Amino acid sequence: MNTPTLTPSGPQGPEATFEDTIARDQRIEPRDWMPDGYRSTLIRQIAQHAHSEIIGMQPEGEWITRAPSLRRKAILFAKVQDEAGHGLYLYSAAETLGADRTDMTARLIDGRQKYSSIFNYPTHTFADVGVIGWFVDGAAICNQVPLCRTSYGPYGRAMVRVCKEESFHQRQGYELLLTMMRGTDEQREMVQDAVNRWWWPSLMMFGPPDADSPNSARSMAWKIKRHSNDELRQRFVDMTVPQAQKLGVTLPDPVLRWNEERGHHDFGAPDWDELKRVVSGDGPCNAERIARRRAAHEEGAWVREAASAHAAKQATRVREGAAA
């Protein structure tokens, strides 16, 4: 809060100051007072966002060693590296709220904190890599661009950087698909097959319908979220349909069509029961994704212990050197 003279204080108390900051579209910063619910909602959302980046490395990381050209291999390496960086960035943002990275990691591998439902779907062909870039990063951008203006400062600033890189990944994914569509019949079939498999899971990334989204109203009142799930889903569909036409693929929805009156596309409903199953741990790859994260963490324990032990020894040496 850079303008203390405008900030009501004293008798009105910190709660009023908080409400006023939100009302004026100003940012809440780590040292500001905030309601417990605001803090815990943000920790949950940012941690899950960070976890999604980390788990999201897996479906695409699967293809680094099999990428069919060196250029695509380099692009995949860079993308997976960016995702790890986004995870670090978001964990830092969550830590400004008092959360602890070790604890968040434990919650992820115990299943106490979730990550995006989309990463529980498997990558079957190399076209999946392109479709993940196009759909999944595209959906992420729809979600995240408004988050650049979210009411919590560190989260919003993290999103600015994340969005720049995500847009780049999305263009690269789409470009891979364009290249494949100009290629052989087999390549074109691969692209259409991947589109068919990823379309509905991508629409589910925006969460349940507004009527069935318990946290939404409060998150919007606090300006953590700026748009509802259904609004963002609509935005994604409207953005993606012309891209599909340009690419020369069909989207697997028989009721999808332009609605002149609304100025938007009408589209069918995803299978919400499937979303519930996936979010509750019963999707195609949930067990594998968590098992792999857990294995990396547990097998790396001795390395982290070595780093801590070495740092402690170094600190002792510096102290003893200074004392001598």
Place this chain on the structure above:
Amino acid sequence: MSADTATPPAATAAVLALADDALILSHRLGEWAGHAPVLEEEVALANIALDLLGQARVLLSMAGDEDELAFLREERAFRNLQLVEQPNGDFAHTIARQLYFSLYQHELYTELAAGDGPFAPLAAKAVKETAYHRDHAEQWTLRLGDGTEESRRRMRAALDALWKYTGEMFRPVDGLDVDPAALEARWLAALGRVLEQAGLSLPEGPRTGAWAAGAGREGLHTEPFGRLLAEMQHLHRSHPGASW
């Protein structure tokens, strides 16, 4: 592809030796994606792999089409060191392999950058990258060697296990204008300093395998390499002539 296994002309032999080292080590590091002990290492290992892949692409393009060379050669035509094709093992094995190789690559590129041969332009850029790679490997050697009992035991075991693959780095390569003996002396001195600081010592025993007749530079590889190539080349080979 019998032509591939023939001894390449000197200039090509040197290009392929340098290119294949970078390509294959990059591939091994790619296997770490999603498995690293800390997130910072996900970033660091991918970063190093990406640098190496960049070097490989420049070098392969000097010898022909990068994808044809990477994806359509058979095992016997690859010229990389046996060291870089060794499986990742635990984190200590990966770090020991990085330490041995990045010290070598840094000394090699420093020398090539100072000359006026065909590799000087690439080496001028790569020497900065290899300085970073060397730093990363040295820092982890210190942490593991001077960390816990467990990490020290693992680091020592890894250094010992890979030691026999290090002699190959100092065999002369046709078309590579460096003095292998001088390179080896600098490498040993640099390695000795790091290991001493980490409370470790140079492994003992020969630096070429007990069976020393063959080596990667002649296209004679260890068994895990065939599986690496099968995975790396499968998709490209499944769609002959396709563009990606």
